[in-house]
Amino acid sequence: MKVALAINLITAGLLLLSFFKSSRKTLIALKMSLQKGANLMPWMIGIIVLIGMMLSFVPEQTVERYLGGEMTLIQVGGAALLGTITMIPSLIAVPLAGSLIEAGASYTTIAAFLTTLIMVGFVTLPLEIKELGIKITFWRNLLAFIFAIIIAGMIGVLM
């Protein structure tokens, strides 16, 4: 929240500065912002609604069932997949992961889940493709998935 506030204040300051330097340029900039905002708003709303709906149909119990207990290779892969398709805010996901560790889940599985959760976005793919193109999106997400599994394996060895 503090960061968000700081960003807003800095933006307001820069906007003011820009206005003093050139009101014409600033108006062009604001028009551009407005246009972009109107263009992107439906995407943002769509993503937020999808995230909310997905979370309600992938409840905590499901996550617990898939991530808890004995570690197997399949479980680690499953955890990475679960992290890929779901989008759970980290303020919910990390405490949940903590309680799973306490209940006996392995660090490897949890690392696979958390890393794909933050780095790979399934729900947001359409927006990422729209903004960055299909190739960057494909490789970025695929590589992030592979590296998430490598990271998980290494955490398993290190801890």
Next chain:
Amino acid sequence: MKQESIAGNLKKLAIFLALTAVILILMRYLFPEQSALSLEVMRDYSKEVALIFPPVLVLMGLADVWIPEDMVKQYLGKTSGWRGILLSLFLGTLPTGPLFIAFPIASEMLKKGARIANVVVFLGAWASLKMPQIGVEIQFLGLEFAFYRAGLTFIAVICIALITDKLLKRSEISWGKILKE
């Protein structure tokens, strides 16, 4: 022409909002239990987006009129090397908010001539190397886990960026708006 596109977008937005409302009401009616949790999550995300998206939009507009393309090319372009990677890493850890807000920014960086590696590093840092995120991890998963996770992710983010960069030539990104080159 440009005015029209704003009006068109607003119309689309209105239709979209109406559709969303219908879905939400249906969900509330059909799955009352799940609906409560999803509404809570949606509210959290909406709050975050509402706080961070407007300034991001304004900053993007200002950057567009004030930061010359040459400067972007110099600091983040093909020849920016490790300095460019470090700068992108730094830029990615500064803001807050979900990753999908970063996509339009990354797109703008690309269009202005930033190197693919730098854009991907920016996204990776935004997604996974934020102080609040690491703080929550230390709190719930311990310092050791958080340290390894962040350290390994840091290395991974740079690897992913360099590999993506190697795999794609700029001319290949011909999709949607990125047709400029």
